[in-house]
Amino acid sequence: MRMILTLLITLNASLMAQDNWSQFRGPTADGHARGHLPLNWNSKTNIAWKTKIHDLGWSSPVIWENQVWLTTALKNGRKLFAICLDRQTGEIIHDLPVFDVKNPQPVAAINSYASPTPAIENNRIYLHYGTYGTACLDTSTGRTIWTRRDLNCDHEAGAGPGGSIALSGNLVLINVDGRDVQYVIALDKATGKDVWKTTRSADYSNVRPNQRKSYCTPTLIPWKDSIQLVSPAAKVVISYDPDTGNELWKVRHRGWSIAPRPVFGHGMTYVIMDHDHPELWAVRLDGKGDVTESHIAWKQTKGMSARSSPLVSGDLIFVVNQDGIATCLESRTGTVVWKNRLKGDYSASLLQANGSIYFFNEDSACTVVRAARKYEILGTSSLGGERLMASPAAAGNSLFVRTEEHLYCIGK
Numbered sequence: 001m002r003m004i005l006t007l008l009i010t011l012n013a014s015l016m017a018q019d020n021w022s023q024f025r026g027p028t029a030d031g032h033a034r035g036h037l038p039l040n041w042n043s044k045t046n047i048a049w050k051t052k053i054h055d056l057g058w059s060s061p062v063i064w065e066n067q068v069w070l071t072t073a074l075k076n077g078r079k080l081f082a083i084c085l086d087r088q089t090g091e092i093i094h095d096l097p098v099f100d101v102k103n104p105q106p107v108a109a110i111n112s113y114a115s116p117t118p119a120i121e122n123n124r125i126y127l128h129y130g131t132y133g134t135a136c137l138d139t140s141t142g143r144t145i146w147t148r149r150d151l152n153c154d155h156e157a158g159a160g161p162g163g164s165i166a167l168s169g170n171l172v173l174i175n176v177d178g179r180d181v182q183y184v185i186a187l188d189k190a191t192g193k194d195v196w197k198t199t200r201s202a203d204y205s206n207v208r209p210n211q212r213k214s215y216c217t218p219t220l221i222p223w224k225d226s227i228q229l230v231s232p233a234a235k236v237v238i239s240y241d242p243d244t245g246n247e248l249w250k251v252r253h254r255g256w257s258i259a260p261r262p263v264f265g266h267g268m269t270y271v272i273m274d275h276d277h278p279e280l281w282a283v284r285l286d287g288k289g290d291v292t293e294s295h296i297a298w299k300q301t302k303g304m305s306a307r308s309s310p311l312v313s314g315d316l317i318f319v320v321n322q323d324g325i326a327t328c329l330e331s332r333t334g335t336v337v338w339k340n341r342l343k344g345d346y347s348a349s350l351l352q353a354n355g356s357i358y359f360f361n362e363d364s365a366c367t368v369v370r371a372a373r374k375y376e377i378l379g380t381s382s383l384g385g386e387r388l389m390a391s392p393a394a395a396g397n398s399l400f401v402r403t404e405e406h407l408y409c410i411g412k
Contacts, residue, residue, distance in 0.1 A: 237253065320350065
């Protein structure tokens with residue numbers, strides 16, 4: 001009996017570990033969840049718990065075993081926090097002031113001072129607030145292990161921080177793309193010290209300062225027997241060796257203020273170019289040097305998203321733009337399969353689970369669509385109109401959805 005009990009405990013711990021949602025868009029950085037998530041709910045039914053989150057932040061929740069973490073900030077940006085909740089009950093375990101900020105720049109109405117999503121692993125969480133600070137905390141005690149206040153850039157007054165953290169081996173990887181400086185940096189997880197720092201190879205000398213900035217999160221992409229760090233910036237998308245920071249290839253473009261995180265599949269990476277006139281480009285991963293003229297497999301220029309990250313599901317790729325135009329394309333060719341308008345405005349990135357795509361609008365309504373060539377709605381739900389800008393997370397068979405005032409755990 002003891003052996004059976006031990007096996008059950010071990011199995012449960014193993015399943016819990018597999019259910020971790022460790023970074024922006026999940027463990028594989030592409031919005032794919034493993035569980036069987038609910039298709040319908042409202043503010044009173046199918047809600048496991050609901051917890052009020054003070055002040056304002058649009059970072060997504062990250063989940064490790066029985067902890068859920070997110071960040072928030074005073075609306076004036078003068079104090080930045082990290083909050084840890086119990087995954088089963090929603091009870092707040094830690095509510096930690098991390099940084100004080102003397103003179104924060106104004107942020108846009110659609111943004112916050114706590115929009116970058118943390119990254120989490122066993123006993124450590126890595127927090128990033130753009131130019132205002134980066135920190136590593138012990139998740140058991142809430143103790144600060146290290147901080148950095150010198151990864152500064154000019155996000156532009158009225159814009160604010162946006163890009164999130166990526167983790168690779170012993171490295172914390174961050175894009176720093178402001179009006180004034182543009183580089184990618186790798187920090188040592190244990191100490192927070194620089195391991196490498198690579199300045200963008202784009203020529204910004206004749207580019208207006210506000211068109212030099214970007215708000216993107218780099219993505220680690222397995223390619224053959226190696227890994228590439230694909231990192232969009234203003235005017236250029238660059239692939240780096242994540243261990244050294246050496247540039248592998250780059251593609252030039254005309255855009256700036258890019259926010260959606262790249263995704264990948266079929267030997268290509270799919271990257272949104274530009275904020276004002278967003279286009280989706282498919283770039284083959286086997287290039288070297290400047291591959292602008294040789295490795296762009298296809299482009300889609302209509303109905304693409306400036307905020308929400310796309311999602312690849314097999315031979316299809318799904319996108320929703322700010323106006324609610326949802327598009328399904330063939331991921332190998334870019335051919336449009338279907339296009340439909342959903343209700344509301346959209347900023348949150350897409351999530352897939354069990355063959356279904358979850359589209360959350362800015363009024364916290366969700367439309368669930370089958371991940372298929374035929375457009376089919378599987379469920380529609382609402383959390384009562386609460387404002388929503390953060391991308392959802394998932395762990396086990398539950399959704400974790402952040403609105404302006406609450407964090408919801410949706411599921412039984």
